[in-house]
Amino acid sequence: MKKNMPALALGIFLVLLWQFIAMGIDAAYILPSPLQILVKLWQLKEILLLVHLPATMGVTFLGLLISVVLGVFLSVIMDSNKNIENALYPIIIASQTIPTTAIAPLFVLWFGYSIWSKVLVTILITFFPIAITVYDGLKSTKREMEELLITYGANKKDIFIKLKFPTALPYFFSAIKMAIPMSIIGAAIAEWLGAQSGLGYFSKRMMTQLDGAGVFAPVVLLSFVAMISVAIINMIEKKLITWRKEI
Amino acid sequence: MLEFQNVSFQYAQDKQEMMKDFNFSVDKGDFISIIGKSGCGKSTIFRLINGLESPQKGQILIDGKPIQQIKQYSAFMPQKDLLFPWNTIEKNICLPMELQKVPKKEQQKKCYEVLKEIGLLEYAHKYPKELSGGMKQRISFARTLLAGAEMLLLDEPFSALDYLTRVDMQEWLLQQWLHFHKTILFITHDVEEAIFLSKFVFIIKDSPFCCMEKIEVPLQYPRKREDLKRTEIVELKEQLIKKLRQ
Numbered sequence: 001m002k003k004n005m006p007a008l009a010l011g012i013f014l015v016l017l018w019q020f021i022a023m024g025i026d027a028a029y030i031l032p033s034p035l036q037i038l039v040k041l042w043q044l045k046e047i048l049l050l051v052h053l054p055a056t057m058g059v060t061f062l063g064l065l066i067s068v069v070l071g072v073f074l075s076v077i078m079d080s081n082k083n084i085e086n087a088l089y090p091i092i093i094a095s096q097t098i099p100t101t102a103i104a105p106l107f108v109l110w111f112g113y114s115i116w117s118k119v120l121v122t123i124l125i126t127f128f129p130i131a132i133t134v135y136d137g138l139k140s141t142k143r144e145m146e147e148l149l150i151t152y153g154a155n156k157k158d159i160f161i162k163l164k165f166p167t168a169l170p171y172f173f174s175a176i177k178m179a180i181p182m183s184i185i186g187a188a189i190a191e192w193l194g195a196q197s198g199l200g201y202f203s204k205r206m207m208t209q210l211d212g213a214g215v216f217a218p219v220v221l222l223s224f225v226a227m228i229s230v231a232i233i234n235m236i237e238k239k240l241i242t243w244r245k246e247i
Numbered sequence: 248m249l250e251f252q253n254v255s256f257q258y259a260q261d262k263q264e265m266m267k268d269f270n271f272s273v274d275k276g277d278f279i280s281i282i283g284k285s286g287c288g289k290s291t292i293f294r295l296i297n298g299l300e301s302p303q304k305g306q307i308l309i310d311g312k313p314i315q316q317i318k319q320y321s322a323f324m325p326q327k328d329l330l331f332p333w334n335t336i337e338k339n340i341c342l343p344m345e346l347q348k349v350p351k352k353e354q355q356k357k358c359y360e361v362l363k364e365i366g367l368l369e370y371a372h373k374y375p376k377e378l379s380g381g382m383k384q385r386i387s388f389a390r391t392l393l394a395g396a397e398m399l400l401l402d403e404p405f406s407a408l409d410y411l412t413r414v415d416m417q418e419w420l421l422q423q424w425l426h427f428h429k430t431i432l433f434i435t436h437d438v439e440e441a442i443f444l445s446k447f448v449f450i451i452k453d454s455p456f457c458c459m460e461k462i463e464v465p466l467q468y469p470r471k472r473e474d475l476k477r478t479e480i481v482e483l484k485e486q487l488i489k490k491l492r493q
Binding site (some may be wrong): 150158 | 297318319321329331332333394
């Protein structure tokens with residue numbers, strides 16, 4: 001707790017500064033104050049929490065789940081075979097140069113306003129950090145430990161289960177912690193581009209109505225959900241991974 | 248027990264062979280040490296015995312059979328303890344047995360027996376980070392013992408320890424050797440350690456080498472540290488250092 005005090009103090013200072021600047025400007029459609037955003041959040045609580053948040057979370061969860069499966073699968077097969085690694089690695093890197101937001105409208109053309117166009121944007125944004133971080137984790141296995149297992153008669157499967165998997169697990173958690181906020185951003189971006197519900201869609205609708213606080217309210221809610229999710233993953237990681245510093 | 252017959256070996260990235268027509272043998276139950284300058288090929292001998300490297304020429308025999316035809320003939324203990332931090336001490340010790348599909352109950356029985364023998368029974372459910380350097384090396388030795396091999400290959404196992412712990416571990420290792428009757432091949436940079444522990448000291452002098460000079464240590468087992476002060480031992484130590492400097 002003591003460690004977090006400076007961050008907390010700085011956070012409070014910045015929010016207060018924002019409040020005073022917003023009060024000085026006095027134009028809520030340009031810069032709503034934190035207090036106005038909180039009031040708006042309270043006024044819109046039902047529609048935000050019961051309609052738009054579940055829609056965004058559905059996209060986020062589905063996108064994240066597919067990204068995890070795809071990312072882990074790609075990292076494992078790249079680690080297991082040099083030819084596959086040589087074939088896939090450059091393509092995975094190249095996939096990050098695609099301007100996702102620019103081609104996202106194409107997904108709307110392909111999949112319409114269904115959930116899949118948004119899930120695809122989320123996957124494109126999220127799978128890369130998962131694949132590369134887990135792959136790095138698998139590659140970080142100590143050669144001498146692997147050789148020791150070979151001297152005990154271990155085969156490839158044994159080496160994966162006994163050594164590579166536990167070595168890569170802390171990297172997996174780091175990847176998930178990176179991927180959660182990214183998947184939420186991905187889902188929100190996808191909703192701006194074409195959706196009928198969701199916090200991103202709602203935020204864009206408020207913008208057309210020049211409702212500054214209404215634009216910010218879903219964003220605050222998204223940030224809150226991302227922070228809570230990362231905190232939960234942190235707790236699980238602390239409970240499960242006790243060897244991070246010893247690898 | 249172990250025999251190298253005209254073994255030649257060269258690493259792919261090296262310009263010259265590390266060993267050429269190398270011949271070397273160790274009798275069952277012996278404790279031998281191999282000494283030599285850094286990079287002379289001491290650890291390569293272990294890698295060849297382990298099967299981590301294959302000789303380009305010649306063969307390595309265990310009790311007259313080529314190593315390719317037999318399993319679990321040697322167990323390796325590296326310089327670092329290499330205990331898996333995610334496993335408890337018990338799971339670490341049982342690892343070689345688990346890979347050899349030894350029944351769980353038997354694994355546990357052997358593990359507790361050896362832990363009792365090395366005086367660390369109460370640490371069975373602890374994790375490596377909770378142990379000192381010397382304790383970790385004992386656990387690593389216990390794991391090597393339970394790999395089920397007759398021959399133990401110890402590659403500078405005490406070099407990372409402080410002086411006093413190292414001295415304690417040397418005495419402890421001798422007790423364990425006398426108790427378990429294994430054949431031990433020990434690599435070290437420390438001439439005094441080699442003399443104190445081994446029946447024979449082998450020196451690698453040439454590069455590439457075709458043989459090692461074999462020197463018998465004129466001491467009976469069990470040994471005491473005071474034995475190292477005897478005139479013939481002090482002379483032997485000087486002689487070995489001189490040979491290494493040549």
